[in-house]
Amino acid sequence: MTQWASGHPDDGVLLRYLDGELRGRETRRVRAHLEACWQCRSEREALEATVGDSVEYRRKVLAAGLPEPPRPWIDLYAAMARQDARQEARADRLGAWFGIGAGWRWAVAVVAAVLAVAVVYRQFERPPAVEAAALLNRAEAAAEAHPATPHRVRIRAGRQEYVRNFGVRRASRAAFEEAMPAGMKALFERAHYDSGDPLSARAYADWRDGAGEKRDRVTESAGAFEIRTVVFSGELAEASLTLRAADLEPVAGKLQFRGADSLEFSRVSEPPAPADGVAVASHEEVPLRPAVPSRPAAITPRPSASISDELEVLAALHKIGADLGDPIQVTLADGVVAVEGAGVVPDRQRQIHALLDANPNVVVKFSEPASSGGIPVAGGNGALAAPPPAPRLESRLEALAGGHAQWEEFSSRLLDANEAAMARAYALRGLAQRFPRGGAAALSAAERHTLQALVAEHVNAMAGQVEAMASRLGPLLAGLDASIPKSMPAAPFADWQTGSEETFQAARREEMLISLLLGVAPGTQPPALPADLARTLAEVRSDLDECRRVLEE
Amino acid sequence: MSAYSIGNELVSIVRLSRTASRLQTQVAELFEESREDVFRYLLTLGLDPGCAQEAVQEVFLRLYAALKKGARIESPRGWVFRVAHNYGLKLKARQATETRFDVQLEARLVATGPNPERELLERERMERIHRGMDGLSEQQQRCLFLRMEGLRYPEIGAALGISASAVGEFLRRAVARLRKTDAGEGER
Numbered sequence: 001m002t003q004w005a006s007g008h009p010d011d012g013v014l015l016r017y018l019d020g021e022l023r024g025r026e027t028r029r030v031r032a033h034l035e036a037c038w039q040c041r042s043e044r045e046a047l048e049a050t051v052g053d054s055v056e057y058r059r060k061v062l063a064a065g066l067p068e069p070p071r072p073w074i075d076l077y078a079a080m081a082r083q084d085a086r087q088e089a090r091a092d093r094l095g096a097w098f099g100i101g102a103g104w105r106w107a108v109a110v111v112a113a114v115l116a117v118a119v120v121y122r123q124f125e126r127p128p129a130v131e132a133a134a135l136l137n138r139a140e141a142a143a144e145a146h147p148a149t150p151h152r153v154r155i156r157a158g159r160q161e162y163v164r165n166f167g168v169r170r171a172s173r174a175a176f177e178e179a180m181p182a183g184m185k186a187l188f189e190r191a192h193y194d195s196g197d198p199l200s201a202r203a204y205a206d207w208r209d210g211a212g213e214k215r216d217r218v219t220e221s222a223g224a225f226e227i228r229t230v231v232f233s234g235e236l237a238e239a240s241l242t243l244r245a246a247d248l249e250p251v252a253g254k255l256q257f258r259g260a261d262s263l264e265f266s267r268v269s270e271p272p273a274p275a276d277g278v279a280v281a282s283h284e285e286v287p288l289r290p291a292v293p294s295r296p297a298a299i300t301p302r303p304s305a306s307i308s309d310e311l312e313v314l315a316a317l318h319k320i321g322a323d324l325g326d327p328i329q330v331t332l333a334d335g336v337v338a339v340e341g342a343g344v345v346p347d348r349q350r351q352i353h354a355l356l357d358a359n360p361n362v363v364v365k366f367s368e369p370a371s372s373g374g375i376p377v378a379g380g381n382g383a384l385a386a387p388p389p390a391p392r393l394e395s396r397l398e399a400l401a402g403g404h405a406q407w408e409e410f411s412s413r414l415l416d417a418n419e420a421a422m423a424r425a426y427a428l429r430g431l432a433q434r435f436p437r438g439g440a441a442a443l444s445a446a447e448r449h450t451l452q453a454l455v456a457e458h459v460n461a462m463a464g465q466v467e468a469m470a471s472r473l474g475p476l477l478a479g480l481d482a483s484i485p486k487s488m489p490a491a492p493f494a495d496w497q498t499g500s501e502e503t504f505q506a507a508r509r510e511e512m513l514i515s516l517l518l519g520v521a522p523g524t525q526p527p528a529l530p531a532d533l534a535r536t537l538a539e540v541r542s543d544l545d546e547c548r549r550v551l552e553e
Numbered sequence: 554m555s556a557y558s559i560g561n562e563l564v565s566i567v568r569l570s571r572t573a574s575r576l577q578t579q580v581a582e583l584f585e586e587s588r589e590d591v592f593r594y595l596l597t598l599g600l601d602p603g604c605a606q607e608a609v610q611e612v613f614l615r616l617y618a619a620l621k622k623g624a625r626i627e628s629p630r631g632w633v634f635r636v637a638h639n640y641g642l643k644l645k646a647r648q649a650t651e652t653r654f655d656v657q658l659e660a661r662l663v664a665t666g667p668n669p670e671r672e673l674l675e676r677e678r679m680e681r682i683h684r685g686m687d688g689l690s691e692q693q694q695r696c697l698f699l700r701m702e703g704l705r706y707p708e709i710g711a712a713l714g715i716s717a718s719a720v721g722e723f724l725r726r727a728v729a730r731l732r733k734t735d736a737g738e739g740e741r
Binding site: 047051053056057061073074080081083 | 573580584588589592596597602603605606613614615617618619622639640643679682686697701705721722724728729731732735
């Protein structure tokens with residue numbers, strides 16, 4: 001049985017083989033294939049050469065060309081010893097709180113007594129209390145270990161309310177602090193609490209470390225830990241932070257001042273609406289995404305663009321079809337949406353300028369392609385550029401198409417339709433990557449609607465192109481004893497983002513099989529090629545149907 | 554309290570102290586071996602050198618704290634890169650200005666040896682690879698840089714918050730683009 005549709009492992013499989021990332025059975029298959037196949041052996045050597053170039057680049061350019069550390073490295077042993085000493089000092093302070101002397105017997109006796117008390121306490125209080133500092137450390141470590149996802153935090157001070165988006169860049173912080181109601185800002189300052197990211201273990205731990213005499217209590221209920229810290233001196237009387245037990249993500253917090261003032265913060269998934277019948281002074285910050293620029297030097301910082309601007313730009317580009325294969329790159333970074341393109345024809349450039357120049361948060365920049373051939377076009381497929389081997393099915397296909405000229409025309413139309421479908425597949429996947437499930441939740445209802453409409457349009461257009469391909473290919477495949485199934489059983493998609501990825505993968509397989517069938521890609525045509533192609537077409541169709549179902553829901 | 558129980562306490566204290574000392578040696582050795590690599594990776598993320606150096610030190614202290622608390626870390630180097638990546642992005646967001654990842658290629662590859670012709674060819678080759686690297690998407694670059702540092706696909710995936718198969722796809726595309734750039738320019 002043929003393991004790979006083209007008869008050869010593709011470059012991705014070969015790379016995973018070289019990197020030792022294939023499973024045992026597949027590794028053996030690739031190894032056996034390589035022993036027999038000269039073509040793949042030379043492909044492997046080419047891959048190894050590129051890997052070698054990268055390693056050399058790391059050594060000669062990155063290692064030698066990047067700046068040196070500006071200071072001598074610290075003595076890590078000394079730093080670790082200091083860290084240990086700080087922890088021991090904390091433990092000693094706990095000992096002093098109990099009024100214990102330095103004697104060994106006493107220390108051990110007290111440890112035993114504390115343990116005994118803890119055992120009794122645990123019998124009454126379940127689940128056991130967790131030490132606040134340790135829990136905060138774990139929560140901080142959890143926050144560091146996972147990339148921040150965009151989320152909203154509602155901050156309340158009396159009748160004032162403020163919503164901020166997090167997973168945010170420094171550039172937005174100034175805008176945020178400027179926009180925060182003055183009274184609220186003053187309260188944070190009085191509390192010596194970081195207003196930049198109040199709903200975080202780091203902010204709470206920093207405040208707690210700086211607080212004077214205090215007492216913590218940790219409780220667990222309804223899948224969350226609550227840390228409550230009572231302070232005996234200073235502006236704050238008490239503070240609390242609630243962490244979701246599953247991932248230690250902070251979900252709510254409160255700072256209670258001596259007197260009536262308080263600050264409350266809580267994580268929200270939806271934009272806040274003013275409370276009915278209550279005059280609420282509210283402010284909502286524009287949503288921002290923790291985007292990282294790929295070409296930061298080309299961007300002038302203006303800290304006001306948001307994920308909404310990015311969506312607006314994508315929608316505008318979509319209107320003129322500039323999101324379907326044009327060499328245009330859109331990045332949200334440093335408070336602006338940068339639209340960059342190399343080698344874009346002048347008419348198209350004018351169209352894009354006319355559309356986007358009015359938005360002060362958008363920077364449009366075009367350049368001529370570099371000597372290397374310019375920036376790579378998203379969605380390009382290098383495999384199609386290789387010279388075709390003599391296809392064995394060609395004579396049969398020509399006969400089925402009604403002659404050489406008809407076959408040529410058929411091929412070219414099919415390739416056009418396939419290219420159009422792939423442009424949609426790449427556009428869909430691009431949207432899914434820009435607006436992952438968590439990120440899309442940060443959009444307003446209207447923006448989500450726009451996004452959904454964009455996605456639906458790509459899905460519908462792609463479905464139309466796939467149908468056109470299926471109706472063209474159907475008779476031809478029937479002549480080769482293969483029929484396109486009406487539908488394929490598919491697992492339901494949890495969301496359109498997953499659906500986009502699945503559809504993209506199926507579409508890529510389909511593209512490769514079509515290329516093999518038409519003889520425009522290297523590789524031998526396996527006997528099962530017509531049946532594989534028929535099945536893959538049905539898969540793409542089913543995936544698109546499932547995407548539509550998810551969107552309708 | 555009996556002499557036996559006091560003895561037991563002392564033994565456990567000595568054990569703890571030995572464990573801490575063993576951990577310190579492990580972490581310090583890894584620090585010695587990997588700090589330049591992690592530092593360089595943070596520079597490629599766009600951190601300024603001072604900030605990157607502090608971040609590296611902080612990450613290794615966190616590794617020590619995590620190990621001391623009994624965390625089971627199968628690949629400490631992978632852990633260090635993962636935490637450094639996330640911590641680095643956080644620091645980068647706080648940086649007032651973005652530092653462009655700049656390797657100063659022109660200055661670094663000046664021919665100084667006895668065979669300037671060969672060095673010129675080599676320089677051109679490096680410039681070609683550099684342009685290829687520059688043309689990669691951010692995610693492709695990150696996957697490639699982390700792979701160059703010896704991380705496995707699941708480790709890279711854990712650092713970047715993507716699946717191991719997505720890492721494979723990004724690497725495939727990165728290598729394909731580098732090859733394409735090399736072939737395209739080589740023909741010129």
